[in-house]
Structure formats: C-alpha cells, structure tokens
Amino acid sequence: MLLRHTSKEVKVREGLTINPAKTCQPIGAMYAALGIHGCLPHSHGSQGCCSYHRSTLTRHYKEPVMAATSSFTEGASVFGGQANLLAAIDTIFAVYEPDIIAVHSTCLSETIGDDLQQMTKKAKDDGKIPEGKYVIYASTPSFIGSHVTGYANMVTGMATQFAESTGVKKSQFNIIAGWMEPSDMREIKRLAKVMGINIVLFPDTSDVLDAPQTGKHVFYPKGGTTVDELKSSGDSIASLALGSVSAEPAAIALEKKCKVPFETLDIPIGLSATDRFIMAISKVARVSVPEEVTTDRGRLVDVMCDMEQYLHGKRVALFGDPDQLLPLTEFLLDLNMKPVHIVSGTPGQRFEKQMRQLLDERSPATNFKSGLQADMFLLHQWMKNEPVDLLIGNTYGKYMARDEDIPFIRFGFPILDRIGHSYFPNIGYGGSLRLLEKILNAIMDRQDRDALEEKFELVM
Amino acid sequence: MMNDEKWCTCGACKTIGFQPRRGSIRVKGEEIPQQYFKGMAMEQIGILEGRERQVLEKNSDVAQADIACDTSSLSGSVSQRACVFCGSRVVLYPVADAIHLVHGPIGCAAYTWDIRGAVSSGPELHRLSFSTDLQEMDVIYGGEKKLYKSLIELIEQYKPKAAFIYSTCIVGLIGDDIEAVCKKVARETGIPVLPVHSEGFKGTKKDGYKAACHALMKLIGTGSTEDISKYSINILGEFNLAGEAWIIRQYYEKMGIEVVATLTGDGRIDAVRRAHGATLNVVQCSGSMTWLAKEMEEKYGIPYIRVSYFGIEDMSKSLYDVAVKFPDRPDIMEAAKQIVSEEVKTLYPSLQKFKKALTGKKAAIYVGGAFKTFSLIKALRSIGMSVVLAGSQTGNQDDYARLKEMCDEGTVIVDDSNPVELSKFILEKGADLLIGGVKERPIAFKLGIGFCDHNHERKIPLAGFIGMYNFALEVYQSVMSPVWQFAPRKGGSL
Numbered sequence: 014m015l016l017r018h019t020s021k022e023v024k025v026r027e028g029l030t031i032n033p034a035k036t037c038q039p040i041g042a043m044y045a046a047l048g049i050h051g052c053l054p055h056s057h058g059s060q061g062c063c064s065y066h067r068s069t070l071t072r073h074y075k076e077p078v079m080a081a082t083s084s085f086t087e088g089a090s091v092f093g094g095q096a097n098l099l100a101a102i103d104t105i106f107a108v109y110e111p112d113i114i115a116v117h118s119t120c121l122s123e124t125i126g127d128d129l130q131q132m133t134k135k136a137k138d139d140g141k142i143p144e145g146k147y148v149i150y151a152s153t154p155s156f157i158g159s160h161v162t163g164y165a166n167m168v169t170g171m172a173t174q175f176a177e178s179t180g181v182k183k184s185q186f187n188i189i190a191g192w193m194e195p196s197d198m199r200e201i202k203r204l205a206k207v208m209g210i211n212i213v214l215f216p217d218t219s220d221v222l223d224a225p226q227t228g229k230h231v232f233y234p235k236g237g238t239t240v241d242e243l244k245s246s247g248d249s250i251a252s253l254a255l256g257s258v259s260a261e262p263a264a265i266a267l268e269k270k271c272k273v274p275f276e277t278l279d280i281p282i283g284l285s286a287t288d289r290f291i292m293a294i295s296k297v298a299r300v301s302v303p304e305e306v307t308t309d310r311g312r313l314v315d316v317m318c319d320m321e322q323y324l325h326g327k328r329v330a331l332f333g334d335p336d337q338l339l340p341l342t343e344f345l346l347d348l349n350m351k352p353v354h355i356v357s358g359t360p361g362q363r364f365e366k367q368m369r370q371l372l373d374e375r376s377p378a379t380n381f382k383s384g385l386q387a388d389m390f391l392l393h394q395w396m397k398n399e400p401v402d403l404l405i406g407n408t409y410g411k412y413m414a415r416d417e418d419i420p421f422i423r424f425g426f427p428i429l430d431r432i433g434h435s436y437f438p439n440i441g442y443g444g445s446l447r448l449l450e451k452i453l454n455a456i457m458d459r460q461d462r463d464a465l466e467e468k469f470e471l472v473m
Numbered sequence: 474m475m476n477d478e479k480w481c482t483c484g485a486c487k488t489i490g491f492q493p494r495r496g497s498i499r500v501k502g503e504e505i506p507q508q509y510f511k512g513m514a515m516e517q518i519g520i521l522e523g524r525e526r527q528v529l530e531k532n533s534d535v536a537q538a539d540i541a542c543d544t545s546s547l548s549g550s551v552s553q554r555a556c557v558f559c560g561s562r563v564v565l566y567p568v569a570d571a572i573h574l575v576h577g578p579i580g581c582a583a584y585t586w587d588i589r590g591a592v593s594s595g596p597e598l599h600r601l602s603f604s605t606d607l608q609e610m611d612v613i614y615g616g617e618k619k620l621y622k623s624l625i626e627l628i629e630q631y632k633p634k635a636a637f638i639y640s641t642c643i644v645g646l647i648g649d650d651i652e653a654v655c656k657k658v659a660r661e662t663g664i665p666v667l668p669v670h671s672e673g674f675k676g677t678k679k680d681g682y683k684a685a686c687h688a689l690m691k692l693i694g695t696g697s698t699e700d701i702s703k704y705s706i707n708i709l710g711e712f713n714l715a716g717e718a719w720i721i722r723q724y725y726e727k728m729g730i731e732v733v734a735t736l737t738g739d740g741r742i743d744a745v746r747r748a749h750g751a752t753l754n755v756v757q758c759s760g761s762m763t764w765l766a767k768e769m770e771e772k773y774g775i776p777y778i779r780v781s782y783f784g785i786e787d788m789s790k791s792l793y794d795v796a797v798k799f800p801d802r803p804d805i806m807e808a809a810k811q812i813v814s815e816e817v818k819t820l821y822p823s824l825q826k827f828k829k830a831l832t833g834k835k836a837a838i839y840v841g842g843a844f845k846t847f848s849l850i851k852a853l854r855s856i857g858m859s860v861v862l863a864g865s866q867t868g869n870q871d872d873y874a875r876l877k878e879m880c881d882e883g884t885v886i887v888d889d890s891n892p893v894e895l896s897k898f899i900l901e902k903g904a905d906l907l908i909g910g911v912k913e914r915p916i917a918f919k920l921g922i923g924f925c926d927h928n929h930e931r932k933i934p935l936a937g938f939i940g941m942y943n944f945a946l947e948v949y950q951s952v953m954s955p956v957w958q959f960a961p962r963k964g965g966s967l
Contacts, residue, residue: 015597018631028623030579030606037580053551059642059673060546061556065584068911077915079892084546085674090646101549109551109893120578121642121674124612155578156607156643228921228961230896358579385606409586 016416019390021397031390032409034332035358037155038163040066041192041259042117043080045167048190048198048216050237051112053105054080057098057127058119073427074195074222074435079232081105081114085121094127095135102136106143109232112240116150117167123154147240149174159359160426161259161334164192168263171215175240176247178271183248185211186298187273189263191256191280191336192426193440195219195236200438201255207305208291210298213242213249223435247271251297255280255290256336257363280336281440282448283344284313290441309442316446317348320453323473325349327456330396332356332389332406333425335364339371341405341424344445346375348452353379353401356392360384389413403455420455424448527888529873531880540873542888551891553839553912554866558641559585560681561671563929564761565637565688566599567591567712568740572633574603576620576651577641581673582606589929591712593739594719598633607643617649624658624666634742635665637688645672665742667691678841679760679867686765689736689745693769696743698750704799705731707751707775709766710758711782713738714929717936721782724792724937728808730799736762749773753798755780755791760842760867781844782936783944784852785820789813816938823942824856827949832857834952837904839890839913840927843868843876849908849927850879856945861902864890892916906952921962923951 039056043066046054056063063082070078081104083089083097098116105114118129129150142148151170153163168189188205190198199219205212220236246252246267252275254264264275276297281290287310295302327350331338335357342352355368365383372379380395393413396404404414407425414421428434438444457473464470526541546552562585565573575582582604593599605623607616624636636658640651651668659666667688671681706725711718718738725732733751734744754766754777766777778798780791792813796806836858838849843865850860863876864887876886885898896916899907907917910928917924925947927935935944 015600018598018601020630026626028605028619028621029574029626030582030604032586032602033579033583033604033606035579036583037578039580055549059556059558060552060554060677061559061673062580064553064555064559064912065580068588069584071912071915075915075918077892077912077919079551081549081551082546083548084550084552085642087675090642090674097548100547104547104549108549119642120580120607120612121646124643124646154609155580156609156612159579224919226919226921226960228919230892230916230919232893385608 014416015412016393019393019397019416021394023391023394023398026386030386030388032393032412033358033388034356034392034406035159035161035334036069037120037160038153038158038166039117039119039155040069041160041163041165042115042151042153042167043067043078044070044192044218045164045171045216046115046117047078047221048218048237049113049115049171049243050235050239051233052115052237053109053111053113053232055101055105055114055116056080056082056119057094057116057129058083058121059085062119062121069427070222072429075432076222076224077230078222079109081109083122090121090125093125094122095132098127098132099136099139099141102141102148106141106146111146111233113147113149115167115170116148117153117163118151119153120155123152123156147175158361159334161192161336161359165259165262168216168260169266171238171243172246172263172267173270175243176267176271176273177244178247181248182250183211183245185213185245185249186294187246187249187252187264187267187275188212188214189252189254189260189267190214190216191254191259192334193255193280194438195221195223195435196438197280197440197444200441200444204291204306204441205294207303208294208298209300209303210294213246214238215243215246247273249273251275253278253290253293253297257367258335258359258361260336279340279343282337282340283445284310284317284347284442285343286340287440287442287445306442313442313446313449316449320449321349323453323456323460326351327403328353328399328401329403329405330354330392330401331404332392332410335359335361335368335383337425339364339367342368342371344448346371348449350403350452352376353399354392354395355379355381356387356389357383358387393417402459403452420459422451422455528890528894529877529886531877531882531884531886533882537877539870540877540886540888542868542870542873546889551893552889553891553910554889555678556673557676557678557681557684558639558671558673560678560761561639561669561685561688562681563589563712564682564685565669565737567593567737568635568637568742568745569593569599570596570633570741571635571637572598572601572603572627572631573637573639574605574620574623574627575639575641576605576616576644576649577607577639578643579604579606581639581641589712590714590932591738592714592716595741598631603627612643612647615647615649616644617651617654620649620651620654621658624654625662628658628662628664633664635667635692637667637669639669639671641671642673645675665692665695677867682761683764686762686768689765690768690772692742692745694746694749694773696746696750698747701733701747701750702731703752704729704802704805705733705751706753706755706795707733707748708735708738709754709756709777710762711735711738711936712758715931715934717782717934717940720934720937720939724812725795727812728792728796728805729802730795730805736765749775751775753778753795755795757781757791758842758844760844779844781848783845783848783940785817785855785938785941786851787848788936788938788941789817820938820942824945827945828855828857830949830953834858834905835861835903836906836908836948837862837895837899837902839864839887839895839907839909841866841910843872845927846872846876847879852941852944853948855941856948858906858948860884861904862887862895862898864888896920906948921957921960923948923954923957925951
C-alpha cells in the first residue's frame, strides 16, 4: 500500500504539506494563455518551470503544448531578468511568429523584483514588438494562492490589456470562463448559440488543446479567443463570470476599465448551477429559454429521478479547485448524496465563506478545509476516520482510492491517466448527465463486484 | 502574406509554417562567415538564430566545426530542457527509504510527485510529495523555521533512514541557511539530513546531477564494508525504471559478482552508505553519475567503467567489461559468456520478425543524455532501422564527436533542440519513429509517426536482453500500427 504511512490520528501540522491538492500559479497562467488565438505563453523564470508546466499540460491533454522560457541563469537572478525578457521577445517574434506573447512571472522573477509592466513597456518603447503584435503579462508569484490564482491573473490580464471601450455598445455578452476544459468551453459556445445570443468567450482552449490529428504539428491551432474579440469585450452589454475565484477578478477589472456590468455565477456543473446559468443568460439577454434546453434539462432530471434509489445517503469525499467544488458539492446534495469530506489546497476567504454557507444550510457535519495543509494526506486521514463510498478528484486520488478500496471518479486538474475530459463536457445539463452516469457507474460497478452471489442482480 | 518566397526549398518548412532565416548568420550578435558553416544544416533548414552551432548535418566531404553544447538555452526558445532541481530530483528520486522534502513554493513538489516509474521492492517513501509550501511571508522573513518544523514533523511521521532537502530557486535568493537547519535536525533525530543545492537557475540539469551526487557522496563511506566480497561492484546511473535494475543486477549476480549498491534504482540508504566497499563502479547514464564515479575513484580508489544496458551489443559488452576486471576469476568471464550465449540464442531469432518488417524504416532520437543515443543507434540498426536525427538535451563535446562518428551521412545531430526544429527535421528526413520523452510524444503522433518513450514514462523494461526484445516489440507495434492508415502522415495527406 503506497500510502501505508498515513496515520488515522490527525495532528496539527505547522510547516509541512504532504501530497498537495494544488500546484503553483504559473501553470494556470500558461493554460489560460493557450486560450488566446495565436498566443505563445512565456514563462519568465528558470527553464525548469516552463518544462514542468508543459509536461503536466501535455500529460493532461495528450497534446503538444508550446511555451517559451526566459531561461534564467545565475546572472539574471543577480542583475534582474530584463535583458533575458527583451532577448526572449526578439527571439520569439523572429522565430516562432506568434500574434501575442503572454508573459507570466515565477517565484524567482517575482522575488528579485522584476516588474513585467515596466519591462513590456520597455519592449514596446524599444520597438521590439512588431506592428499588429502584442505582449501581455500577468504577475503570478508561486508563493501566493495556487494554480487557480495564476489562471485568474492571466485572464484578468487579458481583460485589462486588451479590452477597449469605443463608446458604442455591441450586441454581445462576455462569458468569462473559469478554469474548465476545452470540452466545457465548446459546450458554453453551443449553449449560447442555442440560446441565440452573441458571446465573447475568453479564454477559450477548445480547438487548441483538443486539436485533431492532421499530420502536422501546428504551433498555433485554429482555436482560441481572437484579439479582436478580446478588444471588443469592452463594448459588450454585460459579462457573466463563471467562478468567483478563477473568473470574477477579470469581470471586476473589465467593469472598472470599460464599465461593463457583470454577474458572477458558478461554473454550470450539476442541475442547480446550470439552471442559474441558463436563467442568467435569459434574464440578461432578454431571451426565452428554447425548448431544446428545456428538454435537455428534462432528461437530466429524468435520470436523477430514475436512479435516486442508488444514490441516497452515499458518502463522498472530494478534493479539487474552489470553482468546481462548489457546484459539484451542490449537485451531490441535489442527488441526495452526502459530501463527507471536502479539501482544496487553494486558499481564499470568499470560497471558504461560500462553501461554509452551502454546508451550513444543507450538510453541517461535512469536514471542510482549504488553504495551507489542506492536502491529500489530511483528506486520507479523514477518510480513515469516517469512510466514504466514493472519491472524486484529480488523478492523484487514485492512491487513496486503491489503498482504501473505494470507487473513484476522476474530475478536475490534472488527469494524467485517463482521457475524455478534454472531449466530453461536464457542464450544462448534458455534461451533468455524463457526470451523473459516471457516479452511477462507479457505485453500481462496486455494488456488482461486492454482491454475494444470491444478491447479484441482473436488473438494477 | 503567404508567398513561396518566404519558404525555403526543403518543403518541410512550409508544411509546418516555419520561416527560416536567410542571409547572414549571427551568433551572439556577431556575423559568422558563411564558409564556417559549410556542411551544417542551416543551408537547407531554418534554425533559431544563435542555435546554428548546436545543429549539424553530417557530411564527411567537408571539415565540419564541432557542435556547440554545454551551453545554457537561448532566452525565448521553446526548449525541451529542464532545470538544476529537475536534475537532482531525478537522480535521488529512486532512493526509496528516504524522505525527499522540497523546500520552496508548492509547484516544484507538485510537478515531481511520482512522475518517474522508478520501482522499489520495499519501502515507497519516494513516491510521496513533501513540500514546505513557502508563502509570501516566508519569502520575506525566511523559511528556515518552516523547514525545521516540516522536517521534524516528517521524520516523526515516517521514520525514514535519511532525508534529502532540495533547495529551489527561491531558497537560493532568500538566503535560508539550509545547511545549518539540516545539521540541527540530524543532531536531534539521529538520521542523516542532507541538503541538495538544486536552485533551478544555478546552471543546467547537469549541475543538478552533480548536486545530487554531492549529497550521495556525503552518505558513502559512513557504513560498514565488512563482509563485502572482493568480487563486487556498484551499479551507478541505473534508476530501476520498470524494474530494469533488477534485470541487470541478476545478470551480475549470476556471474558470481556481489552488487553492493545500485545508485539509485531501488535505492536504500544503508546500501549507499557502504558503497565504498565495492571493487568497481559500473556507470550507466554517464551524464548523471560520472562525477560520482570520479569522486569515488579519487577518495576511495575505486576504478570505474562506462557501460550501457540497451541493445544486444552494449548489454553483452557491459557484462564482459566487468568480467575483465576480475582476471583472477576466469569463472566470472565464463559465466558472462554463458549468459550472453543463452540470452542471444533465444533473443536473436525472436527479433527477426521485427527486423523483417522494420528494415528500411527511419528513426529520430531525441533524449536526455547522449550516451543513451549511442546504444539506441546500435539497437535500431540491429532491427534494420537507420537513424536520421540524433540529439540530446545534455550531451557534451566528446559525446557529440562520438555521435558524429557513429552516424550515417546526412544524419542531423542536434543539441538542446525545440519542437520547431524537431518537427521540421522529422518531416524533412522522413522519419517513421521518434524516440523521446513526454513532451515529444504528442508531436510524433500529430505528425503521424510512431513513438517509443525511452525516458521517465516508459512502462516496460528496455534494458537487458529481455529489454531489447521489449524495445523491438514496442517499436514494431508503434511503427507498424494500423492507426497510421487513418492518420494523415508526415505533413501530407492520407
């Protein structure tokens, strides 16, 4: 048993994190930047950071992930990384020819005090940015927040550095995507189309990280939000931010800069969150909900009713990122399941408050911790004390699932050992139905496996 | 603005949308006379400015300059390389009964959590992820206290045989005295607590190997060498990916040789501590462990030899080369011959099916260390394949000279390559297979060619005689897969 050392007794730890339920900011910024068309993410730090982020994203998507690095040396860390960044900008535009370079910092460049705003301005003043090309940036120190924070910071950078207000409103709405998969972003666009509204979705990694096999290695696949779309986001009627941690900061920035009003919603995972999403679109865009959507909803509710007997009272442990955990917990409660333990390595008072509120109302006994030392070791200890029937989380959950011999559903980031997440959505009514199917399969497969011969049922 | 003027004549550039540079070639701003590059690749291929000297197309008709290597990557390149920390982490990672604490923000620990299939026959502490998860306040006020507390908590919880503390970029900047903390904790807990100076920016991955070896050197010599046979070796630079060290160890043991320590595959602290008792060091993966072998030679007078366990030829040689070192025991050589003859007798016929199918197919190799490239070229030749691209992330001058000698005319040799170059050369040279690691895999598949992971993520042992069979099978399965019928291949159509 790989986790044989996990003790049942929970002791307060002051320094140590064991088996983290988060990673650092820059990878989030890199992922977000891949959602801009023609953009090459650039990591301003040591070579290893860029390499690790690319490897992790490659393992998660099974796709080539392109990003450049400032390749810091000892000299750069003494004298500052400006020379490296300026040289990098030259090299990148000359050789890799992106439309945009999206620079993010690292713990190293932040600690030595590199100012990306000043440096990118200098690059512009020195004429290093060709006509019609762009360099945007986001400050993403690894010692603050988590990968989700880095994602939010880069998305905010897109809003503040591209959005323009021409004074003439366009008949369109912004949907600011919280951290979700390419499949989910594709589904958001489909739903908007079905609802009959024009949207600017940013970032948008569909057709970037789920590109088809073509016999070519394309540096800049066809997907991604375009610069024109990003610019026009300042003229949109309103923004819908999906996720208070990963998307709302960009909406706030856009309101500040271009006076685009916004509403923050959960990522539409599960019935209730999708209901709110659809109703919000309906309200803000003054459109009625088309029958297609209502029918999709009806199908989801139908399965929820058909199968409720297999779900009630089932105990679940889950870990992951705030914007996914909130609607997922709500969905589990709607299914009459019991979220017993919830852990997120991402810190944040807002999330803490929202989750507490949900749990206080509907599941006060749930163990919940976020931030420092909210790691998988703690979750595993909790599971040893109060066992569960199902575990939901990213790939790293497989150790706990194996050791405790409990069904496991992969959900979140990263998923290194299965495919599907980039192709099939987990959001909207259809995506929630898929998630429900997975939950049912996990539970019912286990029931079949463990059933005594005389109780082994054909019809379930 | 897509006109044909923009593209070079190779055809491949246009396919992947890469615009080569024409005219003068500059290295670090200085114009280099064209004749200097005669026979180098950039006449046909576009390469990142400043990278010209790290790429070479073998041409025996002209005098060619040496390839430039051992340099840091250009700022702004999409390099496939990693950092110092990565180097240290991969070398020490397989030591299974020690804890590996990463002192820094969370990322470095998160990305290196159980990513290497270095298997252990017993404890598996190495597969967990431990971090001090440094926060902003720690960066301002220093992380020593947090490191101390973390270490005490860890050692109490896991009761390890030793602890390795990796310093990351930020620790090098905020000036934590990790030596002092380690000493204090070692004193209080009674186990070796070893700092690994692996700040990411302080060099290349190779410097990380050295930092790891430095930590190992502190352990070696602290154990008892009583009862160690005169006919004994250490296996260096073998990380037991997919259980490869077990295979190798078994061969040597069959020859009547005692294996004192494997560094670091299926590694144990107690074995490392008595490694100085061995008579000979047998070094694989030259990049990572030659430094340690040299240190041990200097300090303990243990000679070393360089070997490789990939392919029939090199695998056999690695047994003979060890046997030769024990001339007073002819039975050792006899046993080596016996093993080779038995293994080859079954292996050789089993390879013929693959050879028949693969003859004439072309391979591209881009791996971490150069030494592995040599073996792979030989192994591929033994199954009928030629090598059209050979490169590494960390090869040195000698490696590349030898590589050039080994390669066929026209083979492209690269140091520290990037995806643009790789895809371009693969297309231009018409490779059917790419051998590489995690970041190269999807590139091969997007181009519609086969792939074999010869890096951390390999799932089956590729070392030893059985490894050669596995390798041939994997290459065969991938190159000959029916899926390529449905995939547009090599930049073209179906």
